[in-house]
Structure formats: structure tokens, C-alpha cells
Amino acid sequence: MLKRTLATAALLWLLPLSVPTASEIDSANAPEVTMYEIGQTVLKIGLMEGVxxxxxxxxxxxKAIELNMKLVGHQNVSGELEARGLESPRLEIFQFCRPEDAIKMVRFxxxxxxxxxxxIALVEDGEGRFWLEMLNLDMIINAYELPPELQAIxxxxxxxxxxxxxAGATGDF
Structure with missing residues (x-):
């Protein structure tokens, strides 16, 4: 209950001032907020020398094409900033999905x-080194018990x- 009370208070702090404060809200009617305390949320791998x-x-x-994973989005963040006349280290975000698997997970x-x-984000750090970073999907898989079919997916x-x-970090096709 303590986590919910603190999370509710934090949420209410972010709302406009015309909203009642946390002490004025009946906790039974407060919005439900769930926060997950998960460490090690990101996998980060540097590009090999020569890549x-x-x-x-x-x-x-x-590799995504080979695995039948669809590239559903690409955001060239640094390119957009440069188009606005702002210098930026390279930052691009690539989004992959298999829609039929996605909907099964969401239905659950x-x-x-x-x-x-x-x-997967391609990120250039302050020293000019490039990294690929993605969410550590193990934490999602282990955080919730899934039916066998969804566990396999x-x-x-x-x-x-x-x-x-x-493949990206090693440059291997």
C-alpha cells in the first residue's frame, strides 16, 4: 500500500494545481498507479572495431528480414535536429515487430x-563511440507468468x- 500511496502522491504532484492535493483525496478513489522496480533494464553493446x-x-x-521481423519504425533523431540547424551526436531508433505476435501478447x-x-537505438556517446542499446527483454519475460504459447513467443x-x-554490433549479415 505504501508504494501505491507514494505513487499516487507523485502522480498528483504532476497534475495541474486545480486538482486536489494528495491529502485531500480519499485513497480509495485515487487513481491506481503501478510502478515496477526493475534494475538492469537495458542491454548496451558497442560496435566492434571496424564496424x-x-x-x-x-x-x-x-538480420531482421532474415528473421521475418518487420522494421515498423525508424526515427533519425539526430538527422531531425541537424535539419533544424542543431548539432547532435548520432541517434537513431529502429523499431522491429511481428504484428501477429504483438497482438497475442496484448490480448493477454x-x-x-x-x-x-x-x-534498438544507435547512439553516439560523448567520445564518438557508437553503441546499440535495447530494452532487456528478459525482465519482461521473467516479470510475469505467461501461458506456454506466449512464453515461447x-x-x-x-x-x-x-x-x-x-548482427549490428559485429557487422555480420
């Missing part, structure tokens, strides 16, 4: 929609995303 960012992108896209529990599509997607990020 450039464009090589990594080509390798990830090639809508919370899985918040983790979709599976994303989740494990398969995790393996495929690990194959895609590894």
Missing part, C-alpha cells in the same frame, strides 16, 4: 503494449532481438 554505424544499420536490417495483458515495438522474440543487435 561503422551505417554497417551496423545494414546488418540489423538484413495490455501492459505489453508499452514495450512495443521492440526498439516472448523467448523467441528476445532471441531474435539479440540476434539483430549482435
Amino acid at each position: 561503422g554505424p551505417d554497417d551496423a544499420i545494414d546488418a540489423m536490417n538484413s 495483458n495490455t501492459i505489453y503494449a508499452a514495450y512495443m515495438p521492440c526498439s 516472448a523467448i523467441t522474440i528476445n532471441g531474435e532481438m539479440l540476434s539483430i543487435i549482435t
